[in-house]
Amino acid sequence: MSVLLPRKPSRRGILRGTLGGLSASVALPFLDIFLDSTGKAEAATGAPLPVRFGTWFWGLGHTPGYGVTEKATTAPGIEFLDQAKALKPWAKDISYFSGFNMPLDGRSNYTHITGWVGIATGTAPATITEIPSTTLDLMIADRISAGTRFQTIDCNACNQPGENYTARSTTSLSAAEISPVALYARLFGPDFVDPNKADFKPDPSVMLRNSALSVVSEQSKQFIGTLGAADTARLDEYFTSVRQLEKQLALQLEKPPANEACRVPGRPGAEPDIKNNGMEVEVVRATHGIMAKMLAMAAACNQTKIINMVYSDHHSHLHRAGESFNHHNLTHEEPANSHLGYQPETYWFGQQAMEALAEYISAFASIKEGDGTLLDNSLIFAYSESSNARIHSLDGVPIMFVGKAGGKAKPNMHVMGKGDPITRVGLTAMQIMGLPIDAWGTQSLHTSKSISEVMA
Amino acid sequence: MKLGFLRTTAVCLAAALALSACGKSEPKVEAAGPAVRRVTEAQYRNVIADLFGSNIVVVGRFDPLLRNNGLSSTGAWDAKITPTGVEQFERMARAIADQIVSPTNRDVLIPCAPADATKADDACAKQFFAKTGRMLLRHPLPPEQIQVTVDLANKAATTFNDFYRGMSVGLASLLVSPSFLYVIDTVENDKNGIPQLNAYAKAARLSFLLWNSTPDDALLTAAEKGELNTKAGVKKQVERLVASPRLESGVRAFFGDMLGLDEFEAIEKDTIIYPTFSLAVAHDAKEQALRTISNLLLTERGDYRDLFTTRKTYISGPLGRVYQVPVPRPDGGWAPYEFPADDPRSGIVTQIAFAAQYSHPGRSSPTIRGKAIREALLCQKVPDPPGNVDFSQFNASDGTNKTTREKLAEHRANPTCAGCHKITDPIGLALEKIDGVGQLRQTENNAPIDTSGDLDGVAYQDAIGLGKALHDNPAVPTCVVSRMYAYATGRAPGASGDKDLVKYFGESFVGDGYRIPDLMKRIALSDAFLAVSAPKSKAATPTSASAAPGSKEESKS
Known part of the structure; x- marks a missing residue:
């Protein structure tokens, strides 16, 4: 139903009516026991522990042949090689997908872009700027994000807010968080309601913010029938975004269930030197590391169920201090070392990316939740945009699932795609996350075959 | 082969420009439907600075615009606002509103004082929101919209025992209004039944092209008086806008975009x-x-x-x-x-x-x-x-x-x-x-x-x-004309009518001595710039166009 059309009274309306009673605190019992006896559900609500989904993106893939040992057929166990050695301790939490291809049906390979767009939307873009359909994280968000403050939290660790690989369409773009300090303020600043605080009193200023948004929502009626269909749809999306924020604020007016896993992190101190050197690898790693811990805790504190992290952009403009070539330039221009057999500088950047991923995984694994960890209740979809960046190859772009998705995913599998469309991986992720979807993708990327080997 | 092509193209364009005939009439183009364009970051900042002063700090992150055909501002004509974008706009709105009602600024920016600063003051609130709302939303607010905003402010003032805090809440609601964040064309029929932009929409088009900001009081007053519904009235205002020092904002915005300086x-x-x-x-x-x-x-x-x-x-x-x-x-x-x-x-x-x-x-x-x-x-x-x-x-x-x-x-x-x-x-x-x-x-x-x-x-x-x-190089002036046209109208020259029109502007540009203010003035005064057609199709079934989050839930409630 369009938000431009009149709605039934909502919770917001009821809240608006309670403004007169702002001074009375809402007395809700603090719960001493957080989880039920099974360790898999919240005692406060009896609901199963939430399952989170996230994407983790790095640009320019692995140096071919140095990420994993390929297998003849799909089988348990992943043998990470030197460039991805940081993932070895986490191999049992990972499923690795090799050999899935991206047929383009005659469309251009828009270098470094077609790869991520095809993987995230199931369709190869027809132009360099096209986002053909909603990215899979948002499809999952539409399914599972109810009850959390933020539908998604999007971060970019390399100082490029516009490099945010989540969108509903070509013209529906949002900026990623690039600053750990700003991210902290958004997640754990004044609007955060600590679920483990004994006293809870709704903040009257939040109620009034909600009232202000209600006034805005009412304006939707002004535009009914005055615009063309496309512009009506655009305003429709705006009002839906307003409604999303209203829901976000409404949650702040409720006492959240007590949450053992949630421990409000300290405010970050001095920020890495993002402004001057935000694409320099050391700064990117530092930024990413701080954000990883914050994001994991945001998930544990039920602030969001969907997290998107871009470690390096699709062209990977990351560079080392004092070096005139960045990662992307190096993939094209660095000579291969005849003794090593690969481009050593390029290799180093890929190694750094995998160390960052290991750090990200560790942040999720370090938070106890129920009888397991936050990682056990998460599915992180880690992917790149090319399998051999030097020649922009789209055959065998690396993808990993990390985590058990609350028991729905079966890790420690190395899946060999044997040239199947890479959309099989995205379809599988969406099914694991509970989407009632039996097929996905278009043209040669259309598939109805999910990958049962990684589904519990 | 490529070089030869470019050279040939350049020579042809040079010949076309050299043969330009002064006084040639403006080619007709098919008018587009009413436009809805999101204010750009630069426009947002200009509007706040122009209305409330440059000491009001705007801190926040804007949803990126899709850069296409060499400009990012044209992305505003298609841009949607995401949940993250609304969250940012709401945060910015509160911070801006708080600054405006602060003890430092209130005496200058609020045209009246409450009888008692610890209580709501209907009259003062009404005065402020009528005046400020007209400038922010680029048209006079209907009495019922003023009253809704006043009611909100009064409610907040009563809650906090603080008139100014109430004003801040009311003002923030205007700053997240779709009529502020989007420049929305309103179409009416003229006396012959032909669709035209209403006078306020014309005012906004003119001011955002020439000043990259909201219409000033004089332009809105001209709209109120119906002066923008005559060619003479439009000409008078365009000449005033072009003569204003604020034209610099418009010129800087265009070249900042064209040269990619925004980032x-x-x-x-x-x-x-x-x-x-x-x-x-x-x-x-x-x-x-x-x-x-x-x-x-x-x-x-x-x-x-x-x-x-x-x-x-x-x-x-x-x-x-x-x-x-x-x-x-x-x-x-x-x-x-x-x-x-x-x-x-x-x-x-x-x-x-x-x-x-x-x-x-x-x-x-x-x-x-x-x-x-x-x-x-x-x-x-x-x-x-x-x-x-x-x-x-x-x-x-x-x-x-x-x-x-x-x-x-x-x-x-x-x-x-x-x-x-x-x-x-x-x-x-x-x-x-x-x-x-x-x-x-x-x-x-x-x-x-x-x-x-x-x-x-x-x-x-x-x-x-x-x-x-x-x-x-003859492609240099041709290019800036083409970009300026796209910047002004959101349309990349492509359709044959557009091409003829852009060629006409190009010839005029040569005749005007390659002067950018004259080019901007010609575009602003052209029939094409303020033309509009009726909406292409009424939004009878708006749900079909959006798969936005929450819509499904909304329909269930």
Whole structure:
């Protein structure tokens, strides 16, 4: 139903009516026991522990042949090689997908872009700027994000807010968080309601913010029938975004269930030197590391169920201090070392990316939740945009699932795609996350075959 | 083949411009439907500064706009606002509103004082929101909308026992209103039953084109009086807007967009390789480019083409360190500056902003610079490199490739790469004595740098020669006209009617001595600029167009 059309009274309306009673605190019992006896559900609500989904993106893939040992057929166990050695301790939490291809049906390979767009939307873009359909994280968000403050939290660790690989369409773009300090303020600043605080009193200023948004929502009626269909749809999306924020604020007016896993992190101190050197690898790693811990805790504190992290952009403009070539330039221009057999500088950047991923995984694994960890209740979809960046190859772009998705995913599998469309991986992720979807993708990327080997 | 094509095109365009007939009538184009465009970041900031003063700080992140056809502002004509975007706008709105009602600003920005600052004051609130709402939303607010805002403010004032806090809540609601964040055309029928923009929509179109900001009181008053429904009334207002110092905001916004300067301050350089580069340099380099443009095009009412040859600019302390020239103002502030006649720099493409923007973090790039000049200044599309090209073949392991020129020569000799590199590299190589942040150099890897090249058959020896070649290239004025048209209307010239219209503007531009204010004025006064058709289709079933989050839940409630 369009938000431009009149709605039934909502919770917001009821809240608006309670403004007169702002001074009375809402007395809700603090719960001493957080989880039920099974360790898999919240005692406060009896609901199963939430399952989170996230994407983790790095640009320019692995140096071919140095990420994993390929297998003849799909089988348990992943043998990470030197460039991805940081993932070895986490191999049992990972499923690795090799050999899935991206047929383009005659469309251009828009270098470094077609790869991520095809993987995230199931369709190869027809132009360099096209986002053909909603990215899979948002499809999952539409399914599972109810009850959390933020539908998604999007971060970019390399100082490029516009490099945010989540969108509903070509013209529906949002900026990623690039600053750990700003991210902290958004997640754990004044609007955060600590679920483990004994006293809870709704903040009257939040109620009034909600009232202000209600006034805005009412304006939707002004535009009914005055615009063309496309512009009506655009305003429709705006009002839906307003409604999303209203829901976000409404949650702040409720006492959240007590949450053992949630421990409000300290405010970050001095920020890495993002402004001057935000694409320099050391700064990117530092930024990413701080954000990883914050994001994991945001998930544990039920602030969001969907997290998107871009470690390096699709062209990977990351560079080392004092070096005139960045990662992307190096993939094209660095000579291969005849003794090593690969481009050593390029290799180093890929190694750094995998160390960052290991750090990200560790942040999720370090938070106890129920009888397991936050990682056990998460599915992180880690992917790149090319399998051999030097020649922009789209055959065998690396993808990993990390985590058990609350028991729905079966890790420690190395899946060999044997040239199947890479959309099989995205379809599988969406099914694991509970989407009632039996097929996905278009043209040669259309598939109805999910990958049962990684589904519990 | 490619060069020949470009040369032929350029010659044809030159002939077309030379044959321009003064007094030719404006070609008719099919009017587009009513537009809905999101305010850009620059517009948002300008509006707040214009209405409330430049001391009001705007902090927040804006949803990015899709850059298409060489401009990002045209992305506003299609842009949606995401949940993250609304969250940011709401946060910005509260912060702005709090500043406006603060003890420091309230006496100036709120036209009345409450009888009791601890209580709601209906009359004062009504006065403030009627006045401020008209300016923010670009039309008088209907009484019921004023009352809703006043009620909200009163409720908040009562809750907090603070009139001003209430005003802040009410004002914030206006700042997240769709009528503020979007410039929404309203269509009405004229006396002949023909659709036309209503007067307030015309006012907004004019002010955002010419000032990149909201209409002022005089323009809204002209709309109220119906003056914008006559050609004479529009002409009077356009002439006033063009004569205003605020035209500079419009000119800066257009060129900032066309030259890609909007993102310049986020540019990153390796500070080990380029220790003179800093955030201050990045900020000032962008400002230098815009001051150069404003001075030439507005203050001096100069020929647009002279942007590529002028030695006149402005300089600050941080820029002086990069240019390695003494600065006129020891305090580091801005001062007019003219590069001496024997300096190898002249024209905007030799300034730091262009040199640094179109380079890598640690080195220059003739290919990127050449591509930027082709695409941004000549409106010529350079194809993307083929996906499967293997660059490693160009890297000699014995160290024989000393300069970028030598390396790129191999690209141009390779049939796969030559098509693009032949049209980019000879341009960019002319700028090779200007390094990745704009400093002069004479050698690369101890080899002397050769800056000779050609632009569409016009040979030159150095950056100054490139500037002259750009000055005389007929594609340069044609391009800026095309971009200005797209900037003004959100339409990339493509349909035949548009092409004729753009050609007409191009001929006028030549006749007007290549003066940008005259071009802006002609577009603003054209029939096409304010024309509108009825909405293409009524939104009878708006749900079909959006798969936005929450819609499904909403329908269940």
